[in-house]
Every structure is written in structure tokens, then in C-alpha cells.
Amino acid sequence: MAPYVPFSxxxxxxxxxxxxxxxxxxxxxxxxxxxxxxxxxxxxxxxMVITPAKGLFNCFGCRAGGDVISLVAHIKGVSMKDAxxxxxxxxxxxxxxxxxxxxxxxxxxxxxxxxxxxxxxxxHQAVQxxxxxxxxxKALSVGFDARGYHRGLVAILLRxxxxxxxxxxxxxxxxxxxxxxxxxx
Numbered sequence: 001m002a003p004y005v006p007f008s009x010x011x012x013x014x015x016x017x018x019x020x021x022x023x024x025x026x027x028x029x030x031x032x033x034x035x036x037x038x039x040x041x042x043x044x045x046x047x048m049v050i051t052p053a054k055g056l057f058n059c060f061g062c063r064a065g066g067d068v069i070s071l072v073a074h075i076k077g078v079s080m081k082d083a084x085x086x087x088x089x090x091x092x093x094x095x096x097x098x099x100x101x102x103x104x105x106x107x108x109x110x111x112x113x114x115x116x117x118x119x120x121x122x123x124h125q126a127v128q129x130x131x132x133x134x135x136x137x138k139a140l141s142v143g144f145d146a147r148g149y150h151r152g153l154v155a156i157l158l159r160x161x162x163x164x165x166x167x168x169x170x171x172x173x174x175x176x177x178x179x180x181x182x183x184x185x
Contacts, residue, residue: 005084006149007069014091016068017052022090023075025050038062039075113165116148117141117157126154126173145170 020027020034027036027050035046038059047061050071057074058065064074073083120143121127123134132142141157148155150170158166171177 005081005088007080007084010069010084010087010092011055011067014068014087015052016050016055016057016071018091019068019071019087020050020057023072025075038064040064040077113157113167116145116155116168117143117165119148120145120155124154129174130154130171130177132177141165144173 017034020036023039025036025039025048027034027048028046030046032051032053034050034052036048036050037045038048038061040059041047041062048057048059050057055067056065057067057071059074062074064070066074069080069084069087072078072087073080076083076086078086120141122132122137122143124144126144127137127142128134132140137143143155145151145153145155150168152173153170154173154175155168155170157168160166
């Protein structure tokens, strides 16, 4: 199964100008827009318009247009999902941790975070293998995420100092976690 690609997070974190620079599009500033020769066709010199403030592009020659993901798909000649994967791999890869893969959740409301925490599986074998007994995992909002942003990872709810949900981190199953002595079994 192909990995989950967070389209909305990609659009929020990677500007269309950054993508244009990465793609090597030779543009010229024209007011608030960028004008360029579309690399896909051989039309006029300034037929592609990129509007960074709106995060959109339009090519009047080949009639293509859209957001940052559409731009990469158009120039690279790949599907939207493949384009999103390319952008994710180029701009959004987390720094590798010593022994685990860590993904931070996109910012969201505490109500949504509570709903996500409620669907995690604290009794899953992956959670147990990390050293969390099911009752402790449930109390700490730790569980295996079978279908969300941290799909295939053990998700741990992070809280603000006031106790409100702040986000999640996801750890690879099998990562050893050192629990305080009062929680160890």
C-alpha cells in the first residue's frame, strides 16, 4: 500500500515559488506575478503565470493550472499523488532520529486531537512491544494508529502545560521507551 500523502499540509507548508525554483522554472517578476516559458510546451515566452500570493499557476499555452502539487505534476509529467510525494520528500522530510521515525502532526484543534486519541489502539501489540501496558497506554493516550496521519506508527498525544492536547508524535513500532518505575510492569 502506498504511503499516506498529506496534500493539505504540503499546500500549507511549501510555497508555489519554492516549487518553481526547485523545478528550475526561469521566471521573471511582473508585478505580483511570476511569468515564464512553460517547460512542457513550446508556446510564447511568458505564457505561464505563477501567482505566489494565491499559490496558483496557469499556463495559457497548454491550459494547465492549479496549486503547487498541480504545478509539480504538470512539469514532471506525473500523477498528483506522485507529485505530492516528490514535494514531501524534497521539502518536508523530518530529520532522521537515532532509532525511530518521528512524524509530528499538523496543527489542529484540541477537539479533533481528542477524537484522534480516542480511536488509537492502546492494546495493540506494537504499543505493548514498546513497553506500555494497555492501561497506562490508554491513560496517556498512546496507541497504534491504523488509519490516520501516523498510519502504521505508535502515536503519542502531546499535551500543553495546561493539559490541553497539543499534537501527536509517531514512533516506529519496536522503538523502546523508558517508562518511569511506577509504570513499568
